[in-house]
Amino acid sequence: xxxxxxxxxxxxQGQGILRLAPNWVPRDFCVPGRRIKLHxxxxxxxxxxxGGIDERWFASTTPADNGPLTAPDEGLSQVVFEDDGxxxxxxxxxxxxxxQGELIGERLWRNHGGWPMYAKFFDNQNPLPHHVxxxxxxAAAVGxxxxxxxxxxxxxxxxxxxDFPYTFFGFQPGTSRAQVRSCLESFEKGxxxxxxxxxxxxxxxxxxxxVPAGVLHAPGSLCTxxxxxxxxxxxMWQSLVxxxxxxxxxxxxxIPPDKVGNYDHMLDLxxxxxxxxxxxxxxxxxxxxxxxxxxxxxxxxxxxxWICYRAQAFSAKELTVLPGRxxxxxxxxxxxxxxxxxxxxxxxxxxxSPALIHYGQLTHDEFFVSERTAREGVTITNPSPTDPLVLLxxxxxxxxxxxxxxx
Numbered sequence: 001x002x003x004x005x006x007x008x009x010x011x012x013q014g015q016g017i018l019r020l021a022p023n024w025v026p027r028d029f030c031v032p033g034r035r036i037k038l039h040x041x042x043x044x045x046x047x048x049x050x051g052g053i054d055e056r057w058f059a060s061t062t063p064a065d066n067g068p069l070t071a072p073d074e075g076l077s078q079v080v081f082e083d084d085g086x087x088x089x090x091x092x093x094x095x096x097x098x099x100q101g102e103l104i105g106e107r108l109w110r111n112h113g114g115w116p117m118y119a120k121f122f123d124n125q126n127p128l129p130h131h132v133x134x135x136x137x138x139a140a141a142v143g144x145x146x147x148x149x150x151x152x153x154x155x156x157x158x159x160x161x162x163d164f165p166y167t168f169f170g171f172q173p174g175t176s177r178a179q180v181r182s183c184l185e186s187f188e189k190g191x192x193x194x195x196x197x198x199x200x201x202x203x204x205x206x207x208x209x210x211v212p213a214g215v216l217h218a219p220g221s222l223c224t225x226x227x228x229x230x231x232x233x234x235x236m237w238q239s240l241v242x243x244x245x246x247x248x249x250x251x252x253x254x255i256p257p258d259k260v261g262n263y264d265h266m267l268d269l270x271x272x273x274x275x276x277x278x279x280x281x282x283x284x285x286x287x288x289x290x291x292x293x294x295x296x297x298x299x300x301x302x303x304x305x306w307i308c309y310r311a312q313a314f315s316a317k318e319l320t321v322l323p324g325r326x327x328x329x330x331x332x333x334x335x336x337x338x339x340x341x342x343x344x345x346x347x348x349x350x351x352x353s354p355a356l357i358h359y360g361q362l363t364h365d366e367f368f369v370s371e372r373t374a375r376e377g378v379t380i381t382n383p384s385p386t387d388p389l390v391l392l393x394x395x396x397x398x399x400x401x402x403x404x405x406x407x
Contacts, residue, residue, distance in 0.1 A: 006088060007098045010081035016373030017347045018103075020336075020366040021078040021089060022357055025055040025064050025120070029236075029246065033123040035157045035223040042359035053359070059336025059368050059394060060118035061093035065232040065254075075232070077118075080362060092368065104334045105371030108396050116145075117314040119227040119336060119394040121157065122219070126242035127164040130194050130218040131234050134254060138269050139213075139233045142254045149228035150286070150308040151219070152208035152316065156340045156353075156390065162221025163242065167209065168198040169217050169284065170275035177267055184237065184263050188248050191240040201281060208286040210310035214271030225307075227314045227394045235269065286310060288318065291401075301325030302380075306402065307392070315399045319380070321389040326381040331374040332400040335393045339365040342389035345381040347373070351389075 001009070010018060024038065028051030032043045036056050043052045050069055057064070057075055064075030077092040092115070101109040108116065133147035140146075151167075171180065175197045183194040195218060201209075203222045211217050213229075216237060236250040252260045259265040277283065288305035290297065297303050301322050308316035321327055321344065343352035346367060354363050369378060382389035395402075 003090065003094065004098055006081060006083075006090060007079075007095050009083065010079055010090075010095070011099060011103065011370065013081065014367075015348050016370040016376075017349060017378070018092070018095065018368040018370075019080045019349060019364065020059070020092065020368055021080050021362055022366065023057045023060060023075065023077045024053045024359060025057055025075050026050045026053045026066065027055065028066070029244070029250065030054045030128070031125040033125045033160075033162050033221060033223055035159065036121045036123045037354060037357050039356055039358045045359040054123050056121045058119040058338050058366060059092065059115065060120075061091075061096055061115045062118050062230040062232060079368075087362070099370075102372070103368075103370045104396065107398075108334070112397070114230070115396065116230045117227060117394065117396050118230055119225065119316065119338070119392075121223060121225055123157070123223045124219070124221055125162050126244070127166070127221055128219045129236045129238035129241045129246050129250075130168055130198065130216050131236045131238070132216045132269055133213050133231070134233045134235070134269060135213040135271065139231060139254070141256050142233070144233040144254065145229055145231040146213040147229050147231040147233050148211065148213045148311050148313050149226055150208060150210045150311060150314070150316070152225045152286070152307045152318075152392075153203055153205045153222045154225055154340055154392070155205045157223040158205045161203075165203045165220045165222050166200040167203055167217060167220040168195050168200045169209070169211070169280055170199070170215055170277065171197045172199055173276050173278040175276055177272075181263050181267060184251075184266060187239045187251055192238065194238050206288065208307055210284045210286060210308070212271065212274060212311070214269065215274050216270065225316070225392055227308050227316045229313045235266070284310070291317065298322065300327055302327045302329070304329070309402055309405060312404070313397050315395045315402045317393045319391045319393060321380050321382040323382055323384050323386050323388060326379060328377045328379045330377045331369075331393070331395075333395050334371040334374055335369050335395045337367045337369060337391050337393050340390040340392060342382060342384055342387045344383055344389045345379070346391075347378050353390075
């Protein structure tokens with residue numbers, strides 16, 4: 001069979017739903033929090049030089065940018081196709097390129113020429129350094145896209161809060177560029193104390209935050225579900241965090257060579273007004289918002305809420321199918337899905353949330369739903385008499401079902 005035939009057969013086999021393999025990503029500057037169901041023996045499966053595996057990426061056609069040791073397909077999701085006793089894998093990126101609008105919808109293919117987002121779990125024992133993701137113009141200067149993102153903290157993955165379940169966002173109102181520049185100039189002198197200028201917010205499982213590109217943030221140590229634009233661009237601005245030194249190569253990462261050493265250029269990466277916004281919390285915090293009347297949904301056997309809803313570049317929902325119930329749901333756009341809890345049926349697929357996953361092991365917890373199938377309706381069944389079936393659903397830009405909030 002040709003690759004094109006394999007891809008089409010896989011889509012047909014799943015009746016418009018592709019099954020995806022676990023997609024693990026290490027970070028050498030992070031310590032895993034051990035809450036993403038990877039087997040305890042496997043958090044350093046790629047070797048000490050690569051660091052611990054603290055991320056799992058979902059519905060990704062975006063390669064990870066982890067320096068010179070990065071594997072060729074690192075960060076790219078694989079589709080699993082079972083054919084006559086054989087297991088065949090191919091990249092979701094190749095499926096999108098082959099199927100185009102048949103998979104992601106004509107709107108996204110016409111406007112973006114690909115699948116322009118992905119989601120991940122990131123799971124760190126310590127907080128991350130204060131860092132920024134570039135806006136579109138600055139990212140384009142290094143051949144990448146800008147990276148807005150959002151956070152949601154699933155209760156199922158947060159049996160402990162890690163060492164520091166607080167996130168710094170931006171700067172305190174009234175902070176000056178001169179104060180920030182002084183911190184940047186001290187980056188290689190030890191602790192540059194940039195978070196002295198910031199504000200930390202306590203993180204609450206079952207809620208989330210929106211983080212536009214250009215806003216500094218130092219994510220706390222809750223295990224986090226993170227939908228984002230299809231990019232891995234960043235610059236680290238904090239030189240010491242949790243007694244770990246951050247190298248200057250991560251500060252100057254994704255900066256044009258002729259701008260290295262230019263602190264004014266670095267300051268221009270920031271959306272300054274957003275970073276010092278005194279109403280940042282009310283503008284960025286996200287409590288779940290039911291998609292319709294909660295009692296009506298429960299009568300039909302499910303609950304569904306928007307959990308990421310303040311960005312145009314992506315959105316996300318949390319779906320709970322109640323024990324012993326079945327529901328057919330319609331969405332206006334293609335989406336990726338990851339199972340958090342329970343087992344059951346997703347269209348033609350058996351679906352379950354495994355308790356433990358070895359590195360390299362296949363699962364039945366992650367899927368990609370084509371736009372046509374999403375529109376026609378996907379039936380999700382929960383046969384358990386006691387356990388809810390819970391999934392997270394991540395969508396691309398300008399979801400027709402989403403109305404952005406005014407605040």
